[in-house]
Amino acid sequence: MIGRLLVCAAGAFLSIGLLIPAVPRYVTGPLGQQAGMVGVSLTVTAVAGVLARPLAGRVADRAGRRTALCAGALLLSGTSLALLAVGQLPLFLVLRGVAGIGEALAYVGLATLASDHRRPGAAINHFSVAINAGLLTGPVIAETLYAASGFAAVWVTAAAVALGSAALGLTLPKTMSPDTESASPDTESASPDTESASPDTESASPDTESASPDPGTRRARLYHTSALRPGFGYLASVWGYTAISAFLPLHLAALGGSGGLHFLVYGGVLVAIRLAGYRLLATAAPTRLAVTSLLLTGTGSILLAAWSSPAGTWCAIALIGAGQGLGLPSFLRMAVHGLPARERGSAVATTTAFFDIGFLTAALALGALADRFGLAGGFALAGVVSAAGALLFLPVRHHEHEGAPLDRSPR
Numbered sequence: 001m002i003g004r005l006l007v008c009a010a011g012a013f014l015s016i017g018l019l020i021p022a023v024p025r026y027v028t029g030p031l032g033q034q035a036g037m038v039g040v041s042l043t044v045t046a047v048a049g050v051l052a053r054p055l056a057g058r059v060a061d062r063a064g065r066r067t068a069l070c071a072g073a074l075l076l077s078g079t080s081l082a083l084l085a086v087g088q089l090p091l092f093l094v095l096r097g098v099a100g101i102g103e104a105l106a107y108v109g110l111a112t113l114a115s116d117h118r119r120p121g122a123a124i125n126h127f128s129v130a131i132n133a134g135l136l137t138g139p140v141i142a143e144t145l146y147a148a149s150g151f152a153a154v155w156v157t158a159a160a161v162a163l164g165s166a167a168l169g170l171t172l173p174k175t176m177s178p179d180t181e182s183a184s185p186d187t188e189s190a191s192p193d194t195e196s197a198s199p200d201t202e203s204a205s206p207d208t209e210s211a212s213p214d215p216g217t218r219r220a221r222l223y224h225t226s227a228l229r230p231g232f233g234y235l236a237s238v239w240g241y242t243a244i245s246a247f248l249p250l251h252l253a254a255l256g257g258s259g260g261l262h263f264l265v266y267g268g269v270l271v272a273i274r275l276a277g278y279r280l281l282a283t284a285a286p287t288r289l290a291v292t293s294l295l296l297t298g299t300g301s302i303l304l305a306a307w308s309s310p311a312g313t314w315c316a317i318a319l320i321g322a323g324q325g326l327g328l329p330s331f332l333r334m335a336v337h338g339l340p341a342r343e344r345g346s347a348v349a350t351t352t353a354f355f356d357i358g359f360l361t362a363a364l365a366l367g368a369l370a371d372r373f374g375l376a377g378g379f380a381l382a383g384v385v386s387a388a389g390a391l392l393f394l395p396v397r398h399h400e401h402e403g404a405p406l407d408r409s410p411r
Helices: 002-028 035-062 065-085 089-116 120-149 151-169 178-183 192-197 225-254 260-276 278-283 286-306 310-336 341-373 375-393
Strands: none
Touching (some): 002 065, 035 065, 035 341, 089 151, 089 341, 120 278, 120 310, 225 260, 225 310, 225 375, 260 278, 286 375, 310 341
16 A cells, blocks of 8 residues: 555656756746746745645545545646646746645645554655655656657646546545554554554554544644644755755856756755665654754755855755755654544644745745855855754653654564
């Protein structure tokens, strides 16, 4: 079952990744707009995603994770295919807004399914690797498709991949609760010790519910207070990510280089951390991992400002990639720890909404600071914000060990 979930995640975010290089080129090409309109289109998508996250959490908790996933993937597919007929900016922006809603639904549905797994730490980590694989390979494939057949090939491929994710999503359960997992012939069985010791396993808890509509008086939440602290930590982390995703190309151009290989190294470090460190990410106290993530990201961003050279840039990229590799799995584990199934969707939605908020606030603030004090000023501020986020999780108590215990089941 987890294998199909990971394929769905990779497919949905491959569809999104395919549009990363194509949308800016389309805005400044066939639509005849200036570069500033590219930022507007990104803002429309991000704002729509932020506004849709609470709704996505409610859909996942009340109608089921599968419903949120499939609805989101269908919206991604439909908006990509509709780009074939778009010739005017207003309709294009509407489609980008709807795509933001689709991304929110798909992400929340997928991430909540991962958090429902009987080994949530490992499942969330593998899920994060799958979405990064889709996002990192999408731009490479898109450039090849564009060179061969133009924009139409990119739009159709993105639509087809998202549609495939929606179809595969129909084979997933509404929720991957421990009971669902144990009943599934596809799922490996856990050892009795692992099952009985896991604080995230709720099979013995009277509070555990499926993600079907709640017939009782309790309503699915639009946002979850337990996710606010990891959400703000995620926001601080995103400031460091935004520093390189939005401004690294300008920094490298000033040094006389280009950013293709640097972004490849960043993505490679991030994925390597999550693959090689999967057991650590699944079992170590997430607060400790969050502190390490934020300090690495902050140090890397400050290094970009302080050491303006090719060597300094390589070191900074490696540090930020490592920090980002540790971050998201830790924040999601904190958000859903100890929650019944009926509340995990809203917790995931609340935490991940901070990504869009962080990206928007960081892009605006860092851009303004870079205009006034240069790129070094923006990198320094991003580093300070990311490092300061570690204060949210201090002190880290030696006995604190949130999240899933050591997984001793055979792999």
